[in-house]
Amino acid sequence: MTMKFSRLTAALGMIWALGASTAFSQTFSLYTLESKDHIELDRIQNGYEIVGRDGSTYQIYVPIEKAQIFQKENPRARLKSRDVDAEWKPTFNTQPQFVAGYHDWQAIQDYLSNAVATYPELASKAVYGQSSGKRELSYLKLTSPKSKVNGQAKRKLFLDAATHGDELISTEVLLSLVSELLEGYGSDQRLTAMLDQTEIFVSFVVNPDGFVNQNRYEGWTDPNRSYPWPGEPDKVATPSIQALMKLFEAQRFDGSITFHAYGKLLMFPWAYTYTAIPNKDDYAMFNALTDQLAEENDYRHGTIADTIYVAKGSSVDYYYWKFGTKALAVELSTSKVPPASRIPSVVDEAREMVWSFIENFYKN
Ligand SMILES: [Zn+2]
Structure with a gap:
């Protein structure tokens, strides 16, 4: 395992390519x-x-x-x-040590190839579309070759980050947790069970254009306000979101978490209205699930509308509304880009919440 560990985490050492400050187009x-x-x-x-x-x-x-x-x-x-962003923006361009540990777009592509090359039995990569700016949209699929003892199909889960391109900590948390899953398989009983029991699809960057340009948007549109929703069922989403909608339609994920930053919040539908979701069993399920997942990190939880405010056209509403997905949204940390030295503490904050979420699909 030691060899594998060092080979996979080699990509973690890469630092953000220091670009011109003009990359920060929106203030x-x-x-x-x-x-x-x-x-x-x-x-x-x-x-x-x-x-x-x-x-x-x-x-x-x-x-x-x-x-x-x-x-x-x-x-x-x-x-x-x-x-x-004034706090981190100048240092981002002038002090490499501040961002050492954050992955840039190329480092993420290298991480994906490296994971597949190092763990061919556990990890595979697939492309599911293209962004407005013609950047590749891809996911890593994690599962073991073992089939379930009872012969049933494995439950499918989806985890994503950087729907808002400037929320860099979300991508780092997923990269760390995926490394832990791959490295722990076969030695850590709990992590081994997760890959034996489920298929976990991970998109580290939902919005590559925003990620590369260091802003929230895809083009000039907020991707997480661009989904169709019950009051506007024909709304046309941004290209990256349309591709994700097609992936959900094809895969019918049982559960999903979309990672954002910041706020230390764990939320579920609806976002578009204060009215509770009409299915009382689902409403009780979401409350019980988020109660349980937030037990250790104490994230504030509830519907998006209650916890922050009403937002129309967001991902959790769409996935629950269309496919009945147990769709959750997390706002990590207290900053969109905490200093790289604090990345491990944000991973610590998220870990048990994510592991419990995955286990929820085969333990209960
Ligand atoms: Zn966000």
Whole structure:
């Protein structure tokens, strides 16, 4: 196992290629607003983005060029940060040690090839489409060659990261956990069972264009507001999301987690409305499941609408609505890009939640 470990993790040592600062094309300001008025909040959510909530104080991202208009429209809003990424943006370009440990796009491609070459029995790679910017969309499929004792089909799970291209910690957490699964197979009883009992599909970067350009969007569209939803069933999603929708349609995943950052939240449908999902058994299942998964890391949990705010066109709503997937959304950490030295602690924070999620599909 030692040889395999060092061969797979060789790719982990690569650092982000230091690009020009022009890569950071979008700057957001962070405002907070204390409000209980849903007409006011709906109006804000339509033009801007509510990213978090603390009691009745909402955190709102505003593109810097719209900050003046926003402040005029919402005189009670308080400016918390003129540039939310200011803390890490300059160091990202000038201090390689800050980002050593983060994978760039090429390092992720190398990681995929390396995983398949090192663990041909456990890992395979497949391409499921192309982004707007013609970048390859791929997943790694993890499972052991063992069939289930009872002859049943293995349950299929899907894990993804970087739907918002600037939420870099989400990709790093998945890379670390996938390495642990592959390296632990055959020696760690718990991890071995996971690959014997399930098929786990992992997309490390859902939105490669945003990832490469270091911003949230695919083109100028928020991919996680572009899904069709019950109020807008014919909505046309971004190309990367359309490809993912087709993959879900073909594979019919039993469960999924989409990883975002930040906020330390664990959430389930609906996002588009405060009304609970109509199926009472499913609603109870989601509550019990998230209670259990958040037991160790104490992530705040509930529906997306209750936990943050109403958001239309998000992934969990679509996958649950169309395919009945046990679809969860996680907001990791307290930063989109914590210093690389803190990556292991974010992995620690997520690990038990993810392992318990996987086990849920064969233990209960
Ligand atoms: Zn996100």
